[in-house]
Amino acid sequence: MKPNTEYTRRDWSSHPPYIVPDYKSTLLRGPTKPLVPLPHGLSELTGPVFGHDSVGPLDHDLTRNGVRNGEPLGERIIVTGRVMDEAGRPVPHSLIEVWQANAAGRYIHRWDQHDAPLDPNFFGGGRTVTDAEGRYRFVTIKPGAYPWGNHHNAWRPNHIHFSLFGPSFVTRLVTQMYFPGDPLLAFDPIYQGIPEKSRERLVSRFSLDVTEPMQALGYEFDIVLRGPRATPTHED
């Protein structure tokens, strides 16, 4: 069987380089040799598909999916947006996973030793599947900033980690969503490692339309994945 399409390439003018000197962990981890361009066959045009059977009824609501004996502490927020490809077409029925620190800037992860409280009612992980128009929605708590050991006085801006598959193995993306007006963005080498022209794409927009009265502030965050390129391959 012969594939009749291929995906757009990773746009390296939009993504960070593998080695960002100010982000110290990259120095010994980022590959140094040129990547080998890979033609797209079935191995690249296929990828894992996860549907609604992969998510539970509370998976999208991080204010409820970790509750033991009360409400999680912090500022309740709604995060919503659209997943699309580079032609603006929706990416429907596609899994999104998120994880984040609690309101005090503490991850539930057993390695996180930050001296900030754990919230017994907040797990900090969730999942959902985009709808037919590529839309998704999470309810959560605004994550706090937290210190990390990269440099003197290093603090990560508030952020939510996002993991997406899209329709193929090559559309896979892991990224982070930031919040508008965060003063730490200017000092964060992970965020600053992104080429300047594309940094703002990771900053969500506050939206009063998404905000719900007496309930939660709303943020919008759209995500653009690589899309199919209508380039038929030639017969031998």
Place this chain on the structure above:
Amino acid sequence: MPEQTPSQTVGPYFAYGLVPESYGRPGIAGGRIGDERSPGERIVVTGRVIDGAGNPVIDSLVEVWQADAEGRYDHPADGRGADFHGFARVGTDGSGAFRIETIKPGQVAGADARPQAPHLNVTVFARGLPDHAYTRIYFGDEAEANAADMVLNLVEPARRGTLVARREDTAGGPVYRFDIHLQGDAETVFFDA
């Protein structure tokens, strides 16, 4: 036209989000592909993720996507119907090691429509990797198919060996060893897929 959303590191604390089983939550995939009913040769693929100083990368995540023993992918773009969902996801342990129990994949057509050597498609994520890294795992006991493989032939000969797992036959069955070197003299070949 909208432009691609930039990648960011998975960070050190992805485990409870992406491989949450040890936090008492169900995950979407673990370290096993197929089950006892899946046709094909049952194998283990294991190795370590290693940084440029030769140290284990204990906070990385490895994802594998593969065809079944007949070379079919469980995806609409294939359409032949696979015997299993060919996806695994594991975090590395305190020694930087990962372990995947699976079925040896069959041959699948490449971009030139000719059969490729059996391989696993691999994505590596880690703290300190702003973008994930793509590679492939080929099998050391497939010398003839590997020599004819279109993708391996795109790689300079001196580096092809970094893509080939070494087979060991153990009492528990075949084990393929494949270390992923993010940097260094033995830096694994990574692809712009």
